[in-house]
Amino acid sequence: MNKRITIKDIARELNVHHSTVSRALRNDPRVNEKTRDLVLSYAREHEYQINMNAVQLRGTSNNAIALIVPNINHSFFADVISRLTDIAFQKGYVISVFQSNEKYEQEKEIINTIIKHNFAGVIVSIAKDSQKSDHFRLLKKFGIPLVFFDRVCEDIIAPKVIVNNYDITASVTEYLIKKGYSRIAHVTGTSAINVFRNRKEGYQDTISKFNVEYKNSIEIQNDFSIEIGKQVFDELWSASEKPDAIISSSVNLTLGILVQANRLNVKIPEQLGLITFGSMQSNEIYQPHITTIEQQETEIAQAAFDLLEDIIENKNNESITKEIKAQVIFRESC
Amino acid sequence: MNKRITIKDIARELNVHHSTVSRALRNDPRVNEKTRDLVLSYAREHEYQINMNAVQLRGTSNNAIALIVPNINHSFFADVISRLTDIAFQKGYVISVFQSNEKYEQEKEIINTIIKHNFAGVIVSIAKDSQKSDHFRLLKKFGIPLVFFDRVCEDIIAPKVIVNNYDITASVTEYLIKKGYSRIAHVTGTSAINVFRNRKEGYQDTISKFNVEYKNSIEIQNDFSIEIGKQVFDELWSASEKPDAIISSSVNLTLGILVQANRLNVKIPEQLGLITFGSMQSNEIYQPHITTIEQQETEIAQAAFDLLEDIIENKNNESITKEIKAQVIFRESC
């Protein structure tokens, strides 16, 4: 319970004014080299640590960045978090990660917390049911820099890092059509989110463009899970007209689909083509290897950080949108 | 860039002293109901947000908890983080997650940051090469409550939440022996970490206890990866005496082992029994299903939080160690 040592303690001990100590610690040229060394060595010896609350209160600086994601333990977000943490740390920033649990209310609470603590900036991927945008507006009102990534809030002007969901989905749909698949189903999330809406539109526009008759987009409102994936397959497979290919928006859904396909002895890719967003860890051991659409977490993290840093440093470039291209890794499932 | 509204702004506007506003906002009974309502409605209308830096500077309260893990995107840690975030948030605390990247230096930096920002407490699972413990000692010197989970620092007195690694590994080793396996290999991490050392000891003691001749513990110093898993299998399988079972400490290692076993047409469980720590997502689609030892992330998170809260509230119970039992889910791989 050792009371913490402050700048004034050092000053008293060394018979100088605390302002001199303050300057010495920050290598201000105005302080004599001799006294500076004295201060520094005393500080080191007594393990002085600056009190950031005081610094921030005074409004001088702040190096804490908040990161809000729907789910920390979702592999895409976990990867982005991990990369972002490293990038920021290396640049002298500290990242605090918050989880909205896909809930608007929680996201709002988090943002209040962020404002109260005076974070230097915020990077966010929005919750599923976060349609209202008042909380983001509040953030801007308080002058806190804001950057969106992946799932963005479209009626807020702020830098955004997005994935080329429309193009990539259009592209794989076209690929499937040209491979001869004619009844391609698409499983994705709620259209309220740009990510899933864009994928859906990419899919639908391509289907229309090539005059394919079968068009079937399933929107999952709940969290993606293996269980839901099973249900989706069952639903598709019990319909009068079965699909001959599926584009899935999530690894969990895909796993569920595979479970049921196996149970019914549906052959992939002969009877059913399959492409999924996300990376399949099980591809290492599972036959056939599934074609995946992989997001570039590192690039996304880097872009988001760079954009935020630009605003923090007043290189005003709001309303910029940076697109990171996803990559299709073609394998044996189609 | 709207300057943020403060307690004094409200006071000036309402012609009262700012101390009255302060009390009103915190529902102090000493302030008249009428003026309190006035203050509250004004604050609400102008979206007043308290400045936590000022509050913390004054030393009143603090609701920020730091969480340090080696890797955010490791599924075990991601799960613990996710649970912990929810538990804490519900109790009015805010969690900041930091990633040490398995590096002592980074862990140390993080702890300095935590001290500088006056966090209310710290929950940590230590980095692989974090043998020195001076940084944790520093934390205690500054009076910041500390709790370890999973990977603990043994020469620091602090509450710890651990998994029964010794017992569970001993138990599955015995299980394998009684099933008739006689050349059981064990793949794990560096003995510098309690988690892996305990598993190794549990394995070795059991092998000795039953007078089994074959005893082979491989310690991986690097990060666990599928690639390393492949190498481990190759090494084991090219030895003069091949194992007939493997206990693996990580899903990634196990995946690598499976890849090579498949390539060489090694039959599981006939030619090779297999048990792994961690949960295998691919079990849903892969035959045979692998027997897993699953850690209870939710219980671990809850226990860690409870212990921390106890110290924060001065229910002094340092030096307590709580054990959370892992669960073996027996499947077809042995």
Place this chain on the structure above:
DNA sequence: ATTATATTTGCACACGTTTGTATTTTCTGA
């Protein structure tokens, strides 16, 4: 030695809150 100048240090206030104490206002009862 005496100015003039450069270097170093000290002073005082500010940041936004909280809280013990003093002061003012309101209420009560005779």
Place this chain on the structure above:
DNA sequence: TCAGAAAATACAAACGTGTGCAAATATAAT
């Protein structure tokens, strides 16, 4: 109506830093 109590409010200091400005000290130039 007035003293006294109770309620409400105001005052002031403190938390740890940073910074413009003044003061003091050292150095240089004549």
